[in-house]
Amino acid sequence: MQVSNETLNKLLAPYAVPKMVEVAQQFDSSHIHDVEAAVRQELAREEIAALMRTIQRDETVAITCGSRGIAHIALVLKTIVDAVKSRGAQPFIFPAMGSHGGATAAGQKELLALYGVTEASVGAPIKATMETVVVGKTKTGKSVNIDAFAASAHHVIVVNRVKAHTAFTGTYESGLMKMMVVGMGKHVGAIACHDEGFGMMAKNIPEFAEVVMKKVPILFGVALVENAYEQTCLLKAIPAKSIPSVEPELLLYAKSRMGRLLFSSCDILINDYVGKNISGEGVDPNVTGRVPTPYCAPAFTAQRMAILDITDESHGNCYGIGFADVITQRLLDKSDLSSMYINAVTSTVIPGVKIPMICENHKRAIQCCIATCVGIDRHAPKLIRIKDTLHVGTILISEAMLDEAKKNPALHILGEPKAMHFDEHGNLF
Numbered sequence: 001m002q003v004s005n006e007t008l009n010k011l012l013a014p015y016a017v018p019k020m021v022e023v024a025q026q027f028d029s030s031h032i033h034d035v036e037a038a039v040r041q042e043l044a045r046e047e048i049a050a051l052m053r054t055i056q057r058d059e060t061v062a063i064t065c066g067s068r069g070i071a072h073i074a075l076v077l078k079t080i081v082d083a084v085k086s087r088g089a090q091p092f093i094f095p096a097m098g099s100h101g102g103a104t105a106a107g108q109k110e111l112l113a114l115y116g117v118t119e120a121s122v123g124a125p126i127k128a129t130m131e132t133v134v135v136g137k138t139k140t141g142k143s144v145n146i147d148a149f150a151a152s153a154h155h156v157i158v159v160n161r162v163k164a165h166t167a168f169t170g171t172y173e174s175g176l177m178k179m180m181v182v183g184m185g186k187h188v189g190a191i192a193c194h195d196e197g198f199g200m201m202a203k204n205i206p207e208f209a210e211v212v213m214k215k216v217p218i219l220f221g222v223a224l225v226e227n228a229y230e231q232t233c234l235l236k237a238i239p240a241k242s243i244p245s246v247e248p249e250l251l252l253y254a255k256s257r258m259g260r261l262l263f264s265s266c267d268i269l270i271n272d273y274v275g276k277n278i279s280g281e282g283v284d285p286n287v288t289g290r291v292p293t294p295y296c297a298p299a300f301t302a303q304r305m306a307i308l309d310i311t312d313e314s315h316g317n318c319y320g321i322g323f324a325d326v327i328t329q330r331l332l333d334k335s336d337l338s339s340m341y342i343n344a345v346t347s348t349v350i351p352g353v354k355i356p357m358i359c360e361n362h363k364r365a366i367q368c369c370i371a372t373c374v375g376i377d378r379h380a381p382k383l384i385r386i387k388d389t390l391h392v393g394t395i396l397i398s399e400a401m402l403d404e405a406k407k408n409p410a411l412h413i414l415g416e417p418k419a420m421h422f423d424e425h426g427n428l429f
Contacts (some may be wrong), residue, residue: 005360012367015378018398019417020385024257025262028409031231035072039079042222042237051219051239055155057088061219062153063124066183067097067111069277069313069390070161070224080157080222081124092125093117094149095182096158098190099346100276100317102339105129107315110380114277114313132186135215138204144181144211145189151216151400158184158221158243164258166175166281167349168295170202171248172209174280176221176238181208182364184216187346194347198293208245213240223250228259229393238396259392260287261384262298262410266401267376268369269302270385272429274320274331275311281352282320283307291324291350302384303376304369307427308362310334319343322354325372326365329358330427361426 032038042048050183055061061084065077077093084091101107105128108116112126119126132145133152150156158176160183165173172178180202182190193204212218218240225234238246264378274282285291289300307324309331310316316336321327344353359365370381383398394414397405400408405411422428 009364012364012371013317015367015370017205017269017363017366017370017420018381018383019419020383020396020398021402021417022414023395023397023405024412024414025259026230026412027228027259027393028257029227029231031227031229031230031233032235035232035235036075036079037078038232038235039222040083042235043080043083045237047239048220048237052083052087054219055084055087055089059089060152060153061089061090061091061155061157062147062150063093063157063298064150064159064179064183065098065112065117066160066179067100067108067276068161068280069115071226071230074121074281076159076222076235077117077122080159081122084157085123089154092127092149092153093122094127094129094147096150098182098185098189099342102315102317102336103130103187103342103346110315130186130189136211138207139213140207140293142192142195142208144215145185145192145210145274146212146216147184147186147246150184153217155217155219157219159224160221161224161226161228162247163254164286165201166250166285166296167291167293167347168198168201170205171251172202172205172238173251174354175247175251177205177209177247177352180212180216180218181205182213190346197348198295201295209244213243223247225250225254225257227257230390233257235321259390260288261386261392261395262408263300263384263401263404267303267373267382267386268366268384269305270366270383271305271307271324271388272386273309273311273388274307274318275314275388276317276319277311277313278388278390279320281323282314282318283323285323287386287389287392288323292323292351302310303373306365307331308365315339317343319352321356322350322352324356326357326368327355328362329360332358361422362428363422363426376422407417
């Protein structure tokens, strides 16, 4: 028997949504202003220029592109493509994103287009396949797979953003090493690396990558780091042999520049959007504190969390909704459950795909969070609302959090408390 909306509405009606105040969170905003020039400068450094000179006329050069929304990625790729073309060689882009895009070649190519990476924008063919080649075995006997097009290329250039992973901590997390293993390994490679769970990822990534670097002609990597405002703050070209020693330093720097919530906790966290273009987990645990595995430990906590909608760029892959307590019917209606289940099976992590409590609209979802919190003042809840975990430069906080915010010099109050505006359907947008 279903509980009628009328009955549920009566239960939730006493819990008013609090007025909210816009707050700017201040992070280090220094960044690279001319990304194209920065790429050219890195490629011109003698140790990289010497590697570029090994590229011969008509040789093929495979260049990776992943499934995350990296700032200026099309421009970065085009600049590298142009440099390779200047050698008379034949560059091409290939999706290096494990099982993303529904684990299909067409889906992965479509994801690249959403990030502005097309054959026209980068000036090179995009070769997408889910076929792989086994290039070797790890010390423990695991097969190491590589994209078939990349495996047949004369050279490979690895391009990726370095950042904290969302499900484990280690010397190497998200970056060039993981791109070589999970991204370039396609669906079958991702499964092989994830097979023992995230508790072993810190060990498996360098173990698999060691084989890749021995068997695949990796020329160099281009590592990017972004600040809390999605601006490129570091760009470095690294010879293949130096990637294992240099990347850990970049990871520490990336962690120091990432966005987060400048509060230790709240009663309720509202995420407007979940999305695979936002985070591998849909909502970044480093921001929300809702972790998919016991192998990472963010500091922030919220007693209840709601997710209201899904980004268009996710193509229905709503992986991450399982970390919420409440979602909306709108979000569920837009979801492609099969694509998120593919992610869960590949990564061996189930919590992110569990279906939370479903509310008919945004207002009811927020009220449900208020009603189910325990040990709080439900008439003055401490509530934070963010667009998504990638955009935390400006957030909304409830009046009950103002005193705390005023004590933090990194937080700037931008206005007066205002009621959230819900439309006739009870939605905020």
